Amino acid sequence: MALHVPEPKARPGAAPDWSGVILPKAGAQPRPDEVCAASETWPLCTDLIRVLDEAGHAQGPWNPRLDAETLRSMLRNMALTRAFDERMFRGQRQGKTSFYMKCTGEEATSVAPAMALAADDMVFPSYRQQGILITRGYPLTEMINQIYSNKADKLKGRQLPIMYSARDYGFFTISGNLATQLPQAVGWAMASAISADTRIAAAWVGEGSTAEGDFHSAMTFATVYNAPVVLNVVNNQWAISSFSGFAGGERQTFAARAIGHGIAGLRVDGNDPLAVYAATRWAANRARSNAGPTLIEHFTYRAEGHSTSDDPSQYRSAQERSSWPLGDPIARLKDHLIALGEWDEERQAAMDLDLAEQVKTATRAAEANGVLGHGLHHPFHTMFEDVFETLPWHLQEQSEQAMRERRIKWPDWRPEDGDDMP
């Protein structure tokens, strides 16, 4: 016997090898009825649902037939997400915050589902679905306030940058602990069903995190109670430095795990925003009509490093990004709109300029509230609030201690300096 330890096809210095990626023809995948038996979706778990062909035309039964206005809005949401990422990444490099994570190349997997879901469906994202907040119209300045942990940060500087929470936008508080949001989403969906509500839940997880036990428990509870939930696996092929083989991806697709649980499964070209939209709509309709949960695998590629703390050139081929066969979701939707005669390069350039300006304006507004480490933060006592609904004696004592320490460290402090010292 010999132990098999998976190895990606290309390491730094080697040419990428995409020979294992089979690209079926756009439009060739059947679209079963939304309330079909879960087992009928088996062929779609190993196939790849694609709508946009190489020439930028929408093909086949999964074409969601969106009007041009909606398509332009989708393009804009994705482009804004990318512009936001670019600026925040630079902000981290300039020392304005400690940390950032881009979603470059994966914009379709958050923007398109957000457009396909109802506004009051609750989403349980991982840390790489900022496109949902942007699509749902959450103010960019609020996002940046959170990233800077400044005095206007709605999370009071308690959370690592990008761990947003926006209840009013149906966006569940992001946790650093991977996959925990999956059973929570199933529980939210069960609660909606218990309450005879019409809202559904949707959750996101990376392919790496499907190896967590919470993935299995979420799938089990979802199928047992027929929970109205859409579980999204964003397979961007990399979990920090580990390729998807370490999550079991060498042997079987991630969508295929649905069938073993008795859940409908779809495997989608994650860089085809129309396919992602159509799959989400299919799954959402299925959940809302009480036909049960769906697992969607979005096959995509993490174009950038894992985070600002990561250097992907240390573990993968530098040419992977440019040669990745499913391309760039923004470019593909742009080409589609141009092919439809509803868009052109000039308008694209103007839009990109406008979006960059929008992000810049939001950044300036947020910077007026402070950047990390420059003193403009929430008052000390807020550190002790919200641990419990009310402050117990031991936290009251510790809060007073923090105030004492502050007086010792900064004897010149005055109330007008912006804190609320007693």
Add this chain to the structure above:
Amino acid sequence: MSDLVTCRRMTMIEAINDALDVMMARDPSVVIMGEDVGYFGGVFRATAGLQKKYGKTRVFDTPISECGIIGVAVGMGAYGLRPVPEIQFADYIYPGLDQLVSEAARLRYRSAGEFIAPLTVRSPFGGGIFGGQTHSQSPEALFTHVAGLKTVIPSNPYDAKGLLIAAIEDNDPVIFFEPKRIYNGPFTGAYDRPVEPWSKHPDSEVPEGHYTVPLGKARVVREGEGVTVLAYGTMVHVAHAVCVDKGVDAEVIDLRTLVPLDIETIKQSVRKTGRCMIVHEATRTGGFGAELSALVQEHCFYELEVPIERVTGFDTPYPHSLEWAYFPGAVRIGEALDRICKD
């Protein structure tokens, strides 16, 4: 309590069942879930009859997945329900630990109050039943160490009902450990004698309907001048019995809630007695007794006449055949009392 309130003699398990019944009837957002809690009514009968009365969508059986049970309950809480998940034995709570520690405990804090986790996780705990390694554990210290969790342990039927109702109504996540050794009768440590029923114990008089025992309030079970005994759960009865047998004038305090702790009652008592014995079944090192001992030392240093004694389980996994050698019973408590009271 008003004379108008009707009381009924109940065992602790009946009192818990009654608390759940009262809350199910009172609040439509209360849901009960766990392994075997539905049709069957729970392996200890804590949820008996509730599914029949309230329906399958409010009291239901779950897959055998503690991380799933807690994770799903957190999601239900975020929706606006008030879940009361059961973990069949505290020894099996560990698969759900990530969801409790990383999620339930921190939801309010990390979302600045946007999302809360108003769950009450019920779980039978403690030894004294020949439960061996995995049906006897007392893991309370793992939870008292977690910021954002409340930990509650009743010692009698009256408190069990009042504390459970208070826990369910509380908007913070509560770990509610039920000492299974005393589900059907108090236990003084006399393991070779037949079980005494609750019906002979004054605290088995349980009011009908809704009442609460507030979280964070200890109870002085017996007033005394000689030594302060800090205990909870089964050990309240054991420690009390040993003090009576030895004729020690002990002030026995049932902590009832470990977090938030009733420090005032503890301080008042130790300042009066000048001596303190802490008793718990859980293993010694890093146990909650260490926290209690540190707090008593900090708050009552100048009144202490002798070192604080910790009487606990040994630092071993819970054994089967040597259960009564492991259990902190009369001999171990007696020795500690002798040391404390020798001058």
